[in-house]
Amino acid sequence: MQEIVNDIANSMARETERGQVADYIPELAAIDPNQFAISIALPNGEVYSAGCAQKPFSIQSISKVFSLTLALGKIGDNIWNRVGREPSGDPFNSIVQLEHEHGIPRNPFINAGAIAVVDAIMMGHQPKESLAEIIQFVRYIADDNSIGIDEKVALSELATTHRNASLAHFMKSFGNIEHDIDKLLGVYCHQCSIAMSCEQLAKSGLFLVSDGMNESSGYRVVSAQRARRINSLMLMCGHYDGSGEFAYRVGLPGKSGVGGGILAIAPGKASIAVWSPGLDKIGNSKLGTLALERLVEHTGWSVF
Amino acid sequence: MQEIVNDIANSMARETERGQVADYIPELAAIDPNQFAISIALPNGEVYSAGCAQKPFSIQSISKVFSLTLALGKIGDNIWNRVGREPSGDPFNSIVQLEHEHGIPRNPFINAGAIAVVDAIMMGHQPKESLAEIIQFVRYIADDNSIGIDEKVALSELATTHRNASLAHFMKSFGNIEHDIDKLLGVYCHQCSIAMSCEQLAKSGLFLVSDGMNESSGYRVVSAQRARRINSLMLMCGHYDGSGEFAYRVGLPGKSGVGGGILAIAPGKASIAVWSPGLDKIGNSKLGTLALERLVEHTGWSVF
Amino acid sequence: MQEIVNDIANSMARETERGQVADYIPELAAIDPNQFAISIALPNGEVYSAGCAQKPFSIQSISKVFSLTLALGKIGDNIWNRVGREPSGDPFNSIVQLEHEHGIPRNPFINAGAIAVVDAIMMGHQPKESLAEIIQFVRYIADDNSIGIDEKVALSELATTHRNASLAHFMKSFGNIEHDIDKLLGVYCHQCSIAMSCEQLAKSGLFLVSDGMNESSGYRVVSAQRARRINSLMLMCGHYDGSGEFAYRVGLPGKSGVGGGILAIAPGKASIAVWSPGLDKIGNSKLGTLALERLVEHTGWSVF
Amino acid sequence: MQEIVNDIANSMARETERGQVADYIPELAAIDPNQFAISIALPNGEVYSAGCAQKPFSIQSISKVFSLTLALGKIGDNIWNRVGREPSGDPFNSIVQLEHEHGIPRNPFINAGAIAVVDAIMMGHQPKESLAEIIQFVRYIADDNSIGIDEKVALSELATTHRNASLAHFMKSFGNIEHDIDKLLGVYCHQCSIAMSCEQLAKSGLFLVSDGMNESSGYRVVSAQRARRINSLMLMCGHYDGSGEFAYRVGLPGKSGVGGGILAIAPGKASIAVWSPGLDKIGNSKLGTLALERLVEHTGWSVF
Structure with a gap:
């Protein structure tokens, strides 16, 4: 798993088409688009990260x-x-x-x-x-x-x-x-201005991985049914008018923010956070989406 | 499994709110709304059915x-x-x-x-x-x-x-x-006027259950990636303007038709066809959706 | 002229379909729908009125x-x-x-x-x-x-x-x-809360009758071209989504308000104010429009 | 009057911004954009023309x-x-x-x-x-x-x-x-493919000038009320999504066609036809509109 996230981070570092950083407020406009981070939190408490995964960013719509x-x-x-x-x-x-x-x-x-x-x-x-x-x-x-x-x-x-x-x-x-x-x-x-690192964000999604229970912390957050329903809403609506595209390419429930973060849930398997500030035209992280697409190709975690 | 489908069929027979049969052509308007059928096809070739599962109906948008x-x-x-x-x-x-x-x-x-x-x-x-x-x-x-x-x-x-x-x-x-x-x-x-029974329809979806391969017939229909992508499109768009509702309640890729049929895919597990002619306001089978909701409650087949 | 306005006022008093008074604020909702007023101001300073033409009402969008x-x-x-x-x-x-x-x-x-x-x-x-x-x-x-x-x-x-x-x-x-x-x-x-009587309102429109000049007061308000252009805007857009209907039935530039007033301009001839609080579905005075339709029938003042 | 139309025609000949000829069918696309014609028909039967006013063109939406x-x-x-x-x-x-x-x-x-x-x-x-x-x-x-x-x-x-x-x-x-x-x-x-010259078109509008009666031919075409109502519809809707602009600039009921023609009515005064094939972005004749604007400046025929 660590090898996979390293590979993805290395591959993302070489990408030149990184999208446009959100520019409607100076605090977001000033962020260096060359950053990338990924963290994968497993129900057993393990976290695999690469890139600047401890650096907080603005989670915005996540x-x-x-x-x-x-x-x-x-x-x-x-x-x-x-x-x-x-x-x-x-x-x-x-x-x-x-x-x-x-x-x-x-x-x-x-x-x-x-x-x-x-x-x-x-x-x-x-x-x-x-x-x-x-x-x-x-x-x-x-x-x-x-x-x-x-x-x-x-x-x-x-x-x-x-x-x-x-x-x-x-x-x-x-x-x-x-x-x-x-x-x-x-x-x-x-x-919307909550700041979290990829590691923190990945861990925050664990309750959606395991039917409402954060198995790592031992906290039950919501019922199993509610967790599944939140996941369904993330898949259907989590990337605005690009939700169909994200489902097609990545195949996981996910929620993006204009700060460049994405939280994605592989039910039963892992909670994944990615961050790269450059956005595509619809406002979703360009490299974040690409990194998740690669991850799913390697792991077969698509819900489909 | 046979018990589950029997239970569902019995339960559906008792429902009084059955929706409205499509009435834009006489052939659909004349169909008895009291009918119900369900078939579950497994990759190993087994098929479990209840109701009039050999009776052909108009698959329409499926x-x-x-x-x-x-x-x-x-x-x-x-x-x-x-x-x-x-x-x-x-x-x-x-x-x-x-x-x-x-x-x-x-x-x-x-x-x-x-x-x-x-x-x-x-x-x-x-x-x-x-x-x-x-x-x-x-x-x-x-x-x-x-x-x-x-x-x-x-x-x-x-x-x-x-x-x-x-x-x-x-x-x-x-x-x-x-x-x-x-x-x-x-x-x-x-x-749109292809007529199929629930058993035929369930079997037709098997290639979407097993990564593009109909394991029962041995035919490879599409690649694994393409099968997953078709499933993602079914989940996102398969129930028109009620797709979010279907994902929320059922949590499976599915495609409905105004003839009252629904084909749903539980990836890796089963292909399911239900039929009941009464439609909800959006045009999806009212009892068909309810039956799938019950099935997922019993089997835990939601992709979320 | 006085006879015409008297006839119209009498005829309006007999109307039973008076529309609905605007009800989004208590001050308008409490107004008696049985009121009606009309005033016609001529460039020479003459004013012909009937009904409660000295009573101020809320001119709103006028x-x-x-x-x-x-x-x-x-x-x-x-x-x-x-x-x-x-x-x-x-x-x-x-x-x-x-x-x-x-x-x-x-x-x-x-x-x-x-x-x-x-x-x-x-x-x-x-x-x-x-x-x-x-x-x-x-x-x-x-x-x-x-x-x-x-x-x-x-x-x-x-x-x-x-x-x-x-x-x-x-x-x-x-x-x-x-x-x-x-x-x-x-x-x-x-x-929007300016209160005016029909007489005041009719006089306020005189500059639009005579190419930008209030001949009665001797004030030049705008150029002739600008007066005509304001009239054109009133005809095209003065009754919201009912502007076509007003042009069709009345054929004069006019502006309505949800207080039940309408100011209409017969270029070269007269400035007319009507008031009746009941509105049609689009939000224009029901009897006000009808009164203007009658007036134009009698006077031939349609611009068409 | 003849002098006015001559002046306008001369002035239009010098215009270099002539708009774009409609290009969705070859017959219209091939027309020379440098053409211009104007005809003014008076109720007494007189017609004043300049430019190629006998040349037929496609009247289209007119x-x-x-x-x-x-x-x-x-x-x-x-x-x-x-x-x-x-x-x-x-x-x-x-x-x-x-x-x-x-x-x-x-x-x-x-x-x-x-x-x-x-x-x-x-x-x-x-x-x-x-x-x-x-x-x-x-x-x-x-x-x-x-x-x-x-x-x-x-x-x-x-x-x-x-x-x-x-x-x-x-x-x-x-x-x-x-x-x-x-x-x-x-x-x-x-x-839509009826072909008329400006002279023919101007004469065809005479019934809208004189309350439904073509005084020149002696034919009563419609009632006075209906003539006025047709004029109101032309003013409100005759230039598609540019009707407000036409009313603002010209101030006459008019109807345009993508062939480059415009029929305008000055009630009680004249029926005017102009033709120039180049269109503005909305699809109305660019020079035709300009010519009518000039004409109204000279004659004061605006209904406002």
């Missing part, structure tokens, strides 16, 4: 998997009254679908859906409490209390979050948002 | 899996120049997406995409030859030469196929259809 | 004509870099078009366009100054210093303006809004 | 005004059950709106609407009879029996009319088309 899991724990299937479970066929920040479907986002992994999920988590809490709850939950599932938020990224996000504000106000006009938009986006932007 | 497989065999990845690989987020017969994306259908399982696939199969052939090739291919993968076309259904389809004609002409205006529309729709409507 | 005129005076044709001149084919608060056309609203009379116009007016001013400028301008063109804002309506609007906030943030994400959204919507909602 | 007038004569307001009266906000051949509004085209001047109008005209007739009726009607309103169809253009149109076939089949799937699509498009394409 956090949506964690907040969805948290919201399901808090309000259960009621969350599905506020957000759907279908691929959207539209870019991650599209508002067209919201207008056609009366303020109900297509799924919890497009921005509108993730904002509605955070709104559900906030019920009965102050923003700081909600944020603390989210970060505590991420530390818990990754079994690592050192995980934190990159405050500079969070503030930059907040200053440029007009498109998300538009989505949130739109949903609120349909009664699908409870909280004050500024507070809601404060929590949302901070959640 | 045929799109077979024609895609055939087209991939004929022109390989060139097919992806003419049709995409993403869920559409729209109903099966929507034309909106085609206008926004210059006549390239989102995937091969919506009507527009399947029509483009048939057009690719027809290259260099007369309509009758193409149809013969398709039916021969289905007989080959199911290892059953008795499979045929329900001509009455085909003629009814042809007489009411204006929406498909619209899709085909639209694509032709973008240069994405080669053949005469009348001939093309003739082949397409006949393909 | 104010968009005045803010557009003001913005044209301030930045001239540069306004057309930020807003288009085509009918939208969508409801007044639709955001779909904005996404398809990169944050440029179709025209200055849909909500998004009117918000962009207010943003242009605010350039270099504090919100209170901008609001004062708008109200001063309305008093000037109507030659009536008693015109003011209904503060209760304004505050109610502001409290429920999420859809407009969504539109504004959306445009800001494309760089088409300069100012802080809260301040911008503060000005916008106050502008 | 024919939609005539077929609408004919359909209104045959089935009256029933036509509005099958086609709307609102600007579409979409290109002339868009199908998106049709899907959103259940097969009812937005107005009679986009392609889908015009096809539905022809379908209404065909009721109870063979295609040849319908075509004869249309051409007879055009000869009648223009008072000129020499007007005919350019058969080569018609056959070229028919061979490439897939987009229109798509629109027609789409409407038929919603029950909004009665006739066989091939026959319907045969009539439609021939209607």
Whole structure:
């Protein structure tokens, strides 16, 4: 396994087509596109890494998997009254679908859906409490209390979050948002600014590998059925309008972020985190996807 | 296994909410909604069935899996120049997406995409030859030469196929259809009118269970990689705008038809066919989906 | 003329199908739907009225004509870099078009366009100054210093303006809004809450009757060409997605508001204001439209 | 008047930005873009022309005004059950709106609407009879029996009319088309291929100048109300997605065709035809629009 990850890392180092780094905030725009990391966490606690796998990066939309899991724990299937479970066929920040479907986002992994999920988590809490709850939950599932938020990224996000504000106000006009938009986006932007290394990220996905149980830490996070359903949502919707492509090429449930990270789950086998900041046109890590494709070729871990 | 399928069939017989039978042609509208069948084909050749599993029904859109497989065999990845690989987020017969994306259908399982696939199969052939090739291919993968076309259904389809004609002409205006529309729709409507029993249908899916090889008949149909990719497309796009729901509830690659059939693949384990004519609002078999959900609960066959 | 307006008012009093009063804020929902008023202002200063033509009502979107005129005076044709001149084919608060056309609203009379116009007016001013400028301008063109804002309506609007906030943030994400959204919507909602009577409203439109000159007050408001162009925009886009219907039935440039008012211009002949709070499905005054249709039948004032 | 048209023709001859000639059929693509013609027909029978005003050109979509007038004569307001009266906000051949509004085209001047109008005209007739009726009607309103169809253009149109076939089949799937699509498009394409000179075209519009009466020929074509309503539709929808722009710049009801012609009506004053084959991006004659803008500046004929 270590040999495989080394091979992949070496191979990625030689790639010249590395995609474009996200440039909508200076903190992401300044990141060196030549970085790459991969970590594979096994249920038995072993972790195999290559590249800068201890270096924290902004997990961005990968956090949506964690907040969805948290919201399901808090309000259960009621969350599905506020957000759907279908691929959207539209870019991650599209508002067209919201207008056609009366303020109900297509799924919890497009921005509108993730904002509605955070709104559900906030019920009965102050923003700081909600944020603390989210970060505590991420530390818990990754079994690592050192995980934190990159405050500079969070503030930059907040200053440029007009498109998300538009989505949130739109949903609120349909009664699908409870909280004050500024507070809601404060929590949302901070959640997206959680910084994790590939090793931390890989470990955080272990509960999705083993039917809801992190066998390494001994924590049961969710039921077996719920773990499988979260995996299904990741496969169907985890890469925005490139989800079909990711399923076709990689064949694993996965969630990407514009920071260049991807968390992928091989059910029963391993949790994998990859990071490379350059993105393809749809906003998914270019080398991250390629590395996962190579990994699946070597291991046969495709769910298909 | 036989006990499980018996239990499921008994349980389905007691269901009162059976959905609505497709009513756009008299041949489908007249079918008794109280019917149910299930067949599970294992790679070793064993088949477990319950209900009217020898009774042929109109496979309709399930045929799109077979024609895609055939087209991939004929022109390989060139097919992806003419049709995409993403869920559409729209109903099966929507034309909106085609206008926004210059006549390239989102995937091969919506009507527009399947029509483009048939057009690719027809290259260099007369309509009758193409149809013969398709039916021969289905007989080959199911290892059953008795499979045929329900001509009455085909003629009814042809007489009411204006929406498909619209899709085909639209694509032709973008240069994405080669053949005469009348001939093309003739082949397409006949393909959709293939009649198969659940046992035949389950056996036809065996090549997708075992990495492209029908282990029961000994035929290699496609490469391992291609089999996995077809499965990924079935999971992502096989139930139209209800694909996310099917992945969430059942967790298997599957393809439905408005005749009430569903073909589902549990990779490495089994090929499953269910049939019950009543449809949900999106057009997928209501009891068929429920039966598969029960089966996966009993067997743990979810890919997630 | 007095006889005609009396006849119309009497006829309207007998109508039983009066439409639905706007109900999104309590101040509008509480208005008695049985009210009707009409005023016709002639260039020579004569005004013919019937019904409660001195009673102020909330002019709502009719104010968009005045803010557009003001913005044209301030930045001239540069306004057309930020807003288009085509009918939208969508409801007044639709955001779909904005996404398809990169944050440029179709025209200055849909909500998004009117918000962009207010943003242009605010350039270099504090919100209170901008609001004062708008109200001063309305008093000037109507030659009536008693015109003011209904503060209760304004505050109610502001409290429920999420859809407009969504539109504004959306445009800001494309760089088409300069100012802080809260301040911008503060000005916008106050502008929409200007209260005017039919007599005041009819007089305010006189500059559009006589090629930019209010012949009654002697003020030149805009050039002849600009007056004609504002009229053309009113005809094309003044009744949202019912503009074609209004042109077909009435045949005059006009602008409606959800308060139930309509300002219509018969170029060279008269400025007409009607008010009846009940709206049709698209949001235009039901009896107001009918009254104008009758008036044009009697006077032959259609531009066609 | 003769001086004005001469001046305009001279000025147009000096223009170097002449737009792009329509290139979807060879017959239109081959036309010399340096041609220009203008004719102004007055109710008293006088005609003022400049440029090649006797040269016939393909009137294309201008024919939609005539077929609408004919359909209104045959089935009256029933036509509005099958086609709307609102600007579409979409290109002339868009199908998106049709899907959103259940097969009812937005107005009679986009392609889908015009096809539905022809379908209404065909009721109870063979295609040849319908075509004869249309051409007879055009000869009648223009008072000129020499007007005919350019058969080569018609056959070229028919061979490439897939987009229109798509629109027609789409409407038929919603029950909004009665006739066989091939026959319907045969009539439609021939209607679009009517060839007229600017002089003939200007004379054909005289009934819209004088409240439904061609005062020159003495024929009453439609009622005064209907003439005004046709004018309103021309203003609102006559230049596709550039109708707002045309109203803003020219201020007259008008209908353009991709052959480069425009028919414009100055109610009570004149019927004007211009022709120049180069089109702007939306598909309206570039110099034709400019010439009309100049004419209105000189004459003050804007309806606003």
